[in-house]
Amino acid sequence: MPARKDPDASASVPSFYGAELRYKREAAGLTLEQLIEGSYRGISFLSQIERGERRMPVDLARHVDLRLDTDGFFERRCDDVAKARQKGYPLYFADVPDLERQATVLEEWGPLAIPGLLQTGEYFRGSIQYSVPTTSPDRVEELVSARLARAELWQRVERPRYWGILRESTLRNTPLPPSVMAGQLEHILNVIRSTQSILQVVPETTPWHPLKHGMAKIMTFADAPPLVWTESEFEGRIVDFPATVEEYRRRYDLLRAVALPPDASLSLIEAAARTYRNEAEQSEHPTSRRLAQEQSQ
Known part of the structure; x- marks a missing residue:
């Protein structure tokens, strides 16, 4: 022993x-x-x-x-x-970063925003600007630093196995600048591929699906029962009642079934990233864009 x-x-x-x-x-x-x-x-x-x-x-x-x-x-x-x-987290979220690091498997569903572990600083900073514009600059940077610190687990040798699912609308419907979204989607592709993780996208053509009303993060551990983290606008909670955790697991598995396959999902993200990158370059060089339009006429 x-x-x-x-x-x-x-x-x-x-x-x-x-x-x-x-x-x-x-x-x-x-x-x-x-x-x-x-x-x-x-x-x-x-x-x-x-x-x-x-x-x-x-x-x-x-x-x-x-x-x-x-x-x-x-x-x-x-x-x-x-x-x-x-520090850098709301009180109700205080346990989650440690639990993410301890997990052997992380499975999460992001119906309204890109999951925090996959976010860039620019994306998160922009989301704060639009959702809570009264946040002081110092507090914004504290929050961004804490968010990026969570992503350090991607660099660990014994990192959790990761499986994420996003809704396509989180990639398409955004007020953030094209340059920010291009960098964000390129970052997602790099993380998923470099860590041999899995990511799926639920297409906009699938309006009804399991877990459509809220995010969920299922955390599996080597030496403890699995937990679920679920969060709304102003609060979050850890679900550890076995029957409820099992129901989240069942619905997450059903959600996988209605999402695009992993390869098709990454292809969709690649295409969206290219579109955002082209829009960003055109907005940065309006004269070049005008000349290109004139030449095409």
């Missing part, structure tokens, strides 16, 4: 918090199962907190303080852990 890997308490605030939780639990002579009993959470959830991988919710912190007789320590420190994870 392999030796247990203890969390490195010096790695981060969440790791310190998790290491202290494990220390207090073991000092009390309790197993994970015994400590979690009576709460509304699962053993794997508590184990991930001890490893510094998940944020401790207040209800569970209160339960732990009561069982371990820790005088409210874990509840008081919840905010510190949340703030440490929050």
Whole structure:
């Protein structure tokens, strides 16, 4: 049996918090199962907190303080852990970047926007400009930096296997400049091909399909049950109830069936990228465009 890997308490605030939780639990002579009993959470959830991988919710912190007789320590420190994870992300999203890195498989559906892991800084910066124009320049750059930091997982040797599905309208219907969209689509092609990932597109001619009302990211792990991340305009949540996760899985599989095949999907993205690139070049060189039009007459 392999030796247990203890969390490195010096790695981060969440790791310190998790290491202290494990220390207090073991000092009390309790197993994970015994400590979690009576709460509304699962053993794997508590184990991930001890490893510094998940944020401790207040209800569970209160339960732990009561069982371990820790005088409210874990509840008081919840905010510190949340703030440490929050930089560049909304609080409800704080756990997701770590979960993405830990996953062995990532499968996501982007019905309204290109998934964050595939976005360029220019695309995300432009989306903030149009969706929340009152955001300060400093905050915009903080958000963009956090978004790009998530994409560092593409450079890892042991990165998750990735399968994404987009709706064609996310590629076509955009207020962003052609140069930005050309760079964005070229970036997607490069990431998918260089990492041997899979991407499919649901064509605009398929108006009805599974999961049409919201995004979903299914995360599969080597040593924990799968989770689903789903998000709306102002909130998001992690779904871990097994039956609900399985239903997301079933609908995602059906969504694959109505999407274009991977090769056809990349060809569609290539064609869209060329169109955007041509439009960008023509807008940058209007005189050349006028001469070309005159010569063609």
